Amino acid sequence: MSANKESWGSRVGLILAMAGNAVGLGNFLRFPVQAVQNGGGAFIIPYLVCFLVMGIPLLWIEWSMGRFGGKFGHHSTPFILDTMDKRRFWKYIGVFGVWTNIAVAAYYCYLESWTLSYMMHSILGSFNGLDQNGVAEFFNHYVDLDTSTTGIPYEPIVFFVICLLLNTWILSKGLAAGVERVAKIGMPLLILFGAFLAYKGFTVTAGEQGAINDSSVGLNFLWTPNYDQLWSPSVWLAAAGQIFFTLSVGMGTVHCYASYVRSKDDIALNAMSAGWMNEFVEVVLGGAIIIPISIGYLGIDRVTELVQLGGLGLGFKTLPYLFAQWGPALSAIAGVMWFGLLFFAGITSSLAMGTPWMGFLQDEFNWRRKSAAWSFGLIVFLLGMPTVLFFNYGVFDEYDYWAGTVSLVVFALLESILFAWVFGMDKGWREITSGADIKVPGIYKFIIKYVTPLLLLWVFVGSLVTPKGGDWGAALSGNWVLDDSSIIKKLMNSSLKQQLAAATDPAQIAQLEDTLFFVNASRILLAAVFVGIALLVYVAYKKRVREGKI
């Protein structure tokens, strides 16, 4: 008999936990950057369309798959998928739903630990008196491991371990007393902190506290529509990608959380509520902080440069400097709120990542909750240490790309086909609408069957063979040169090899050769973890056969 006796405490708690799972650092760091790079205010149109025709359907698919699997006592995707079709290979597709979480947690917990450390530094006033380069260098030294910013030796490792211990301890308390309790505290605090910072974002005034622009300049920059961009497939691809990452679909966490919901209880309204809560945090709060504040103090040209480096650069290398302009007290408060907000966004997601692995061990091998939680902590520590030690050799980015990007698209594509075409749309629709507290629009039967899988296929193919510079017009007219960001070129390490061929400085050549080695090694490591989990699934399957369960 399974040792898994988990249960949710309340419906609101489940929704907050599910919203917390979706709300992550990307809501604040990735969304505004994507919007700026893809047509400003016009980006919101493809973004919301993709939310309606891909995000919501995927949420309903995953909630109902999870609740369906839960009826048979399954709480992780390998055997949830296995119950939906008689062909046995689906359980190995389900491995994605465990592997992705472990691999993403490995680098995500490291990222989360930066927010803890930066909260402490905001209180200590470490950024006061530093110029913008000084704040950026502070971050570079932090991830270098070569300089301790507080006197604590190997500070990033210490914070990484603290963060992991905290995650593991909360997971060991279970769903209702651990994950749900954190969500009930973390989500309201996150919204409160976000509202304060959004207010500051909306009220930046030129000439006050060192600001060179009013907030309207930044808001214009973010929201002025560039309708020409609406016809660009790259913009739609970026919008679909953003919807994907922001909702945490294609990971296996939604299935796991929903597997603890009884079949007569609602999932349709729950999914809508959690999904829209994530959109609120992303669009309303996420869009009002980083860009308006940065442009207010640095100007459009500088922020356009910084945006090319991504949201992490703005969040950790720039904002602490800007907060310092508000005076010691307010800068400490703003720093604690900004990094506290990122910490709560992070921890509610990383806790969700622990639950599929724990559910798998509890269901299949009768592990107790505590042992399962600590095993997750140990694996994430072992898999995460390379991202800490070899951050500057691309290991962190490699985990993010394969586990946090490609894997999500692949798994979501396959699960949408399983749900709509193999399990069957009629049965699937019954699962979605069973116990529903809202009337699910009938059009979604068509969207889930045709539009969502096709859109996902397009996202996958578009990422696999992205044309150079995103020029789809040239590609479709016969001149299809692959961009270095395409999956195929990434797999071939084309960009790194080009840099290596062009390098003349021996130190730079040595650095690039090391990077190439660590990039390939991290791929082998990730592949080995996937194979290891697949073997465990095989062992669990054989055990079930022996016990007469199959």
Next chain:
Amino acid sequence: MNTSALIIMLVTLFAVTGITIYFFWLVLKTPPKPEPDSYLFNDDDPERLEQNGNR
């Protein structure tokens, strides 16, 4: 702010906030299903136990 940016921003912010509040309000006002349901918090509620004849 320029007019088009202001319109897009306000429409988006109000729409997203309104829909979020609407669905959350629906969750809050919908009465729970009879026991046994998926949630622990009301398991010991005497009224619900009585309704379901679990006493």
